[in-house]
Amino acid sequence: AYRRQRQMCIRDRPYHIAANKDAEIVSILVRTGVPGVKVGDKVKEGTILINGLVDVFDESEQKLFTKPCNSDGEIIGKTKYKYKDKLKINYKKKDYKKGYSYYLPSVSGYKWVKTGNTKNKNIAYKEIKLKGFGNYYLPICIQKYTVMPYDTLKCKYNEKEAAKILKKRLYNKLLIMEQKGYKILEKNVKIVKQRDSYICSGDIVCLEPLGKVSYILDEDIQKINMEKESINDETKGQ
Numbered sequence: 162a163y164r165r166q167r168q169m170c171i172r173d174r175p176y177h178i179a180a181n182k183d184a185e186i187v188s189i190l191v192r193t194g195v196p197g198v199k200v201g202d203k204v205k206e207g208t209i210l211i212n213g214l215v216d217v218f219d220e221s222e223q224k225l226f227t228k229p230c231n232s233d234g235e236i237i238g239k240t241k242y243k244y245k246d247k248l249k250i251n252y253k254k255k256d257y258k259k260g261y262s263y264y265l266p267s268v269s270g271y272k273w274v275k276t277g278n279t280k281n282k283n284i285a286y287k288e289i290k291l292k293g294f295g296n297y298y299l300p301i302c303i304q305k306y307t308v309m310p311y312d313t314l315k316c317k318y319n320e321k322e323a324a325k326i327l328k329k330r331l332y333n334k335l336l337i338m339e340q341k342g343y344k345i346l347e348k349n350v351k352i353v354k355q356r357d358s359y360i361c362s363g364d365i366v367c368l369e370p371l372g373k374v375s376y377i378l379d380e381d382i383q384k385i386n387m388e389k390e391s392i393n394d395e396t397k398g399q
Contacts, residue, residue: 175229175382178211179375180204184238187368194232210236213377214385227385229377238371244350245362246330248323254316257283260309267302275306283309323359324352331361344368 178194186202194211198204211232217225265273267288289303318326335345350363 175213175231175377177209177213177375177377178232178234178236178372180206180208180210180238180371181373182206182238182240182371184240184369184371186210186236186371187239188237189234190236191232191234193230194234196234204238207375209375210234210372214381226388229382229385234372236371237368239346240367240369242365242367243362244331244334244348244365245360246327248318248327248359248361250317250323250354250357250359252316252318254314255283255311256314257309257311260307262305262307265304265306267304269300272304281311281313283311285309318359320354320359327352327359327361335365338365338367342370 177197183205184203186198186200186204188200189196189198189210191211194213195215197209197212204210211234213230213232214227215230216227219225263275265275267273285307287305287307289305291299291301291303293299331348331350335348339345345365345367347366348363350361350365352359352361354360
């Protein structure tokens with residue numbers, strides 16, 4: 162997740178990797194930086210997952226200084242999403258009647274238009290070019306209008322119909338999440354009738370990549386630079 166953001170970072174500006182949402186850490190692999198959490202930790206959005214401030218030690222394991230870096234790694238977290246979808250019980254349906262077609266000419270781009278009442282009508286338009294010899298087309302076209310009149314019916318979803326529609330919407334939602342890299346673990350949802358609607362709601366638990374870029378503060382970098390200068394001064398004094 163954070164890799165796409167990292168490509169847009171200011172070049173050479175060091176950063177941490179932070180949680181982009183609340184989660185429970187399932188796995189963490191650190192390539193650069195220092196792990197800020199461990200498996201099983203529950204983190205909030207903004208928690209530092211991989212710290213970009215790395216301590217450097219000498220052979221006797223005494224700290225020499227701290228250096229900033231561009232953190233890198235892979236973190237997988239268990240997340241929970243609140244899901245809610247609503248379907249109105251009452252809806253309108255088009256009841257189509259027998260359709261018909263009519264034709265009008267069009268010459269050199271000039272079109273004859275037939276106006277009339279278009280209420281409760283679906284009108285499809287198609288232009289037919291007239292061909293002469295070879296690949297030569299005549300400057301005359303035929304406009305074909307197909308009219309499908311309909312009545313508007315007031316209908317109601319029953320419980321079975323509503324459940325079928327809401328389950329299909331949920332399935333499509335889960336499919337999109339999986340295509341984005343989520344692994345669905347649980348879907349604890351139920352469908353209930355509330356007033357004039359059917360409601361599908363509950364929790365979706367999944368595994369997903371975590372992480373977003375969090376730039377190291379300027380004051381932290383200044384503090385590191387001051388510590389380095391102090392160490393260099395002590396070294397020179399010796």
